[in-house]
Amino acid sequence: MSDLLERLRAGLPPEALITDPDVTASYAHDMASFCEAGTPAVVVLPRTVEQVQHVMRTATALRVPVVPQGARTGLSGAANASDGCIVLSLVKMDRILEISPVDRIAVVEPGVVNAVLSRAVNEHGLYYPPDPSSWETCTIGGNIGTASGGLCCVKYGVTAEYVLGLEVVLADGRLLTTGRRTAKGVAGYDLTRLFVGSEGSLGIVVKAVLALKPQPPQQLVLAAEFPSAAAACDAVCRIMERGHTPSLLELMDRTTVRAVNAMASMGLPETTEALLLCAFDTPDPLADLAAVGALCTAAGATEVVPADNAAESELLLQARRMSLTALETVKPATMIDDVCVPRSQLGAMLAGTAAIAEEYDLTIGVCAHAGDGNTHPVVCFDHHDPDESRRARESFDAIMALGLELGGTITGEHGVGVLKKEWLARELGETGVELQRGIKAAFDPLGLLNPGKLF
Amino acid sequence: MSDLLERLRAGLPPEALITDPDVTASYAHDMASFCEAGTPAVVVLPRTVEQVQHVMRTATALRVPVVPQGARTGLSGAANASDGCIVLSLVKMDRILEISPVDRIAVVEPGVVNAVLSRAVNEHGLYYPPDPSSWETCTIGGNIGTASGGLCCVKYGVTAEYVLGLEVVLADGRLLTTGRRTAKGVAGYDLTRLFVGSEGSLGIVVKAVLALKPQPPQQLVLAAEFPSAAAACDAVCRIMERGHTPSLLELMDRTTVRAVNAMASMGLPETTEALLLCAFDTPDPLADLAAVGALCTAAGATEVVPADNAAESELLLQARRMSLTALETVKPATMIDDVCVPRSQLGAMLAGTAAIAEEYDLTIGVCAHAGDGNTHPVVCFDHHDPDESRRARESFDAIMALGLELGGTITGEHGVGVLKKEWLARELGETGVELQRGIKAAFDPLGLLNPGKLF
Incomplete structure (x- = not known):
């Protein structure tokens, strides 16, 4: 434990680490009711990609589980801490890096609040549709992790349809770039889409290229x-x-x-x-x-x-x-x-x-x-x-x-987390779960990223 | 070789097997120029899911590579045969199983020709946008394999955005169901999207649930x-x-x-x-x-x-x-x-x-x-x-x-196949390729599905 803190401190400014148990307890769970949550060892609030890489390298070296978090407005316990974990909160990485009306994209850090992005792109005559009911507080990183929806989906679809490319810190600290900033692209397997809805179990999203629409008339x-x-x-x-x-x-x-x-x-x-x-x-x-x-x-x-x-x-x-x-x-x-x-x-x-x-x-x-x-x-x-x-x-x-x-799914937009784990297995079947585990193992062989969620 | 044919014959009607070298040669490649193509051992044209499963079980038992094909209108050599392979042509599985105007979906077999589906859904006031220039001959299965685009994409997006769910025969013959027939769904990793654009390297698509749009006014x-x-x-x-x-x-x-x-x-x-x-x-x-x-x-x-x-x-x-x-x-x-x-x-x-x-x-x-x-x-x-x-x-x-x-991608809609393998590695980088290989291994540990394509 002291080894963990010491190593984390070596690559993070003091204000990025919270160890006071009264404060870390408030990071233990999201807004889902009746979902188990453990006690984090430490809460880390990085501001840079390098700091996230440092956290993941440390976690891998010491075999400490990491639970990534946005604003903890989720409804399935996907952001709930496990005992002794590092809670990795991305809320301080909250810069909008670029808005391009010609390319109709925004490039953002994961901690940007949905409503802040929505208003910022509005000023350029653009529209970022995904609007979960927590949109005034939830973060884009959390939206990506849970593939969240909202009222707009019947016309504009879910978060997944607006994520063009990602930068992701992998479990071992390496940086992966996926996808594109172009309107189209089919170069290899679609890793971008794999991260959307993966509830932080495959890597830490540190940057996202988002597609935008022209702002429609007032509804x-x-x-x-x-x-x-x-x-x-x-x-x-x-x-x-x-x-x-x-x-x-x-x-x-x-x-x-x-x-x-x-x-x-x-x-x-x-x-x-x-x-x-x-x-x-x-x-x-x-x-x-x-x-x-x-x-x-x-x-x-x-x-x-x-x-x-x-x-x-x-x-x-x-x-x-x-x-x-x-x-x-x-x-x-x-x-x-x-x-x-x-x-x-x-x-x-x-x-x-x-x-x-x-x-x-x-x-x-x-x-x-x-x-x-x-x-x-x-x-x-x-x-x-x-x-x-x-x-x-x-x-x-x-x-x-x-x-x-009735031919439906157990979750249209809230995700699986810990709340619906057993039901995910029922929906996917044995073969489906086995392949999902295979993908998890390819990205996170030590099983350190958000363990105990999904399956 | 004779063992292969004998085993294949045990689960396929005679007309589903082509061994005449003059005929099988015509299945050796798609429409890409200057891409290497081998000589297939046999061409198989199954009509049912069970027949596809039989082919894959046989291929796995005998360690014979399998190259899945649609109409071979691709432009990157992704459907090119490798020496001694089974060419698995899906063109005879060409039934439209369902069109639902309320749910705005169609359920189809992979061999349905794009234009046939387009016209069929038009009769219900519906619209299937993806329109590659080969749309009069190319198949939906091929479109899914290559994630193909067309003229419509600037407004309506690419094939990937219209694939809601799949049935896939895995390398070992097991049947996997992915995705959904609902408008939304976030149950687990998005395996459906992973198959789109995978060029037949992860499994054989035998059924697809496709999203449809209302038919727009004449442009x-x-x-x-x-x-x-x-x-x-x-x-x-x-x-x-x-x-x-x-x-x-x-x-x-x-x-x-x-x-x-x-x-x-x-x-x-x-x-x-x-x-x-x-x-x-x-x-x-x-x-x-x-x-x-x-x-x-x-x-x-x-x-x-x-x-x-x-x-x-x-x-x-x-x-x-x-x-x-x-x-x-x-x-x-x-x-x-x-x-x-x-x-x-x-x-x-x-x-x-x-x-x-x-x-x-x-x-x-x-x-x-x-x-x-x-x-x-x-x-x-x-x-x-x-x-x-x-x-x-x-x-x-x-x-x-x-x-x-210029911040772009080597392929907007034609795919990688054999034509752009080296370039895929340049675009994705070492970490990206390593993870793509990890996914491939999770689905096809023996490397039998369309070997030598993508990476």
Whole structure:
């Protein structure tokens, strides 16, 4: 231990090392509930690539595990410490190195906050779409590690689609450059994409080349009330089947609507069984909203209200963005699921989730990136009640089983971490896991990078 | 050898095996010039997954190399046979298994021809964008193996962005399922993307889930003539910097324009130094073309001609599509490069290519997916002339060196195969190649899949 600190100090300035256990404890876990977390030996906050290399060389020499971290806003425990590990926090490497409107790229360090990048590129008429709900605090490095999504994905896709190239410090301290800064490139296996979503288990991302889009027109939002979740899901299918490309298409169930109203008096319609939000950032959003409104009505919507202006639209989005937080106030504890199904199965997924809630006698609120088929069932329970806790965990698992049964995945955007390890093996199968382990071994033969995550 | 045939016959119908050397010779290579190709022991044309598994189990048992093939339209020798190999042609597995307008996916076997899929999804109001110039004959499996591009990429991206999930027969015959049929998913390392562009070196793709887009409006094309390649490249930068999203943005240099006219009397302007084609498939393409036309004029265009209708637009695209073929008529032989640079460096790339042509005293015609910075310099030479052949090869290499120097990649969309093996190592560096080999070993420990390609 003292050997570890001494060696680390040899290549790091004093302020880059935290050893006070009261402080290091605050780096022990991300925002996932009910995930095991160990006690770090030390927290390191490097500012340069060389310092990261020094940390990894030291870790390899002493065989100490390393847990890389961004802002710890993750929801699967992927950033949780293991006992005696080095927590490697990248938040101080937070420079935007380049923004090029001609090449439509940004080059950033991993600690840049998502919202800071988004605003910076906006000033150049550019747009960085990925917008996880933690976008005001989460970092690009964390977004890359978890391949995070957000509201934009139905039109603009996930983080993975915006990472063109990376610089990565490997487990042994060597520096690897992957990918490109060009629009296209097929030189060898796509190592860049392999790192996206790898939860820090293959290397430490120290620089990223990100693709940008031109800034679209301001989006306008429509809200539609439905007498049942099934009718809302039917509307989603009609909208997508007709070839519309909304910039978001979100669903909040009755429990979620009421929770949001209770928390923030948003004035959402309490009598609705399902609220659908649909937006367009097209040249003529009002025309697109009118077409979608008609489809909603045909699917049984009882009320269709297009926002008159950007301010009203923003208010509706705020309501959606606070859904998870609001559902956390329903009961003392929550477990947030992240099952994504083919959108044709969204209705079956919501009906099945309601049946699970009834079977386990629990409140399960659902908000969903409906256009993507990506649902967030939030199991609300009292963790002081052992029986309710057991039922909560069982229902959480039942929801994932249902998702797989419907042709979906256990995680649309939150990742695996420690929360869903067993379920990853079920989704991938034996051969899939074996190959994933083979890749891990090729990058990190000593198993030092974020051990115990994924598989 | 007889053992090999006997074992193969045990699990394959007679018509799935070709041993006649005159016929198997025709499977020895793809469309790349000047790439080594061996003599296959046998050509196998399976129709089912089980038959592919039988081939791979046999190959593993007898340690026989396997070279997977689509339509052999590749341009880097990635499908070239090695001596004594099994050529595994997937062209008979050509069923479209599913098209879902709600989920916006198609599920296909690898032998489906790109154009067949494109037309089939069009009938459902859907669009499969990747459109390599061989699209009327090339297969989806080949497109996946080479991660191929096309004219659409500036707006719609490359093949990689449309592959959601795969079924793959591994070297030892086991069946692996990767990815998903959902819009999103982050369960484990992205094995799907790893297979895209892997040139058959990691496994045999036997099924693919492809993402589809809604069919856009018919595109309209504008042609702009420039007094210099530099002015045309300046226009490209202005168009992209202003936030336009053309559905294609192509450049043909003077040599290319004249070659196309000579071959097909297309009536392209012979006096131009560079012809730019720009198209929009937006709701109001004429307005977008007018804006882009003004930018072209500002950049020095001497003539700007928007096509009046779809037929005129199609004619311009035909001219562009026949560029490579036309350049092949300039001299007895050609070598086609595929360097992609950041689009801000496109002007430097074209100027440098012209300087290389002068230095080596050769004709090098350039057509380019200009919006992507992806150039296809075509070195025209007489392969009966040893000195000219040497100069051709040297200039081909000089072009790749220039691309790397300008921050680009040696291959934007044609792949590495055997043609650019040495250059892949230069682009990736020692650490990069080592990790690529590590991945290869994890999937194919005996090195039986398409040996001698990539690295």
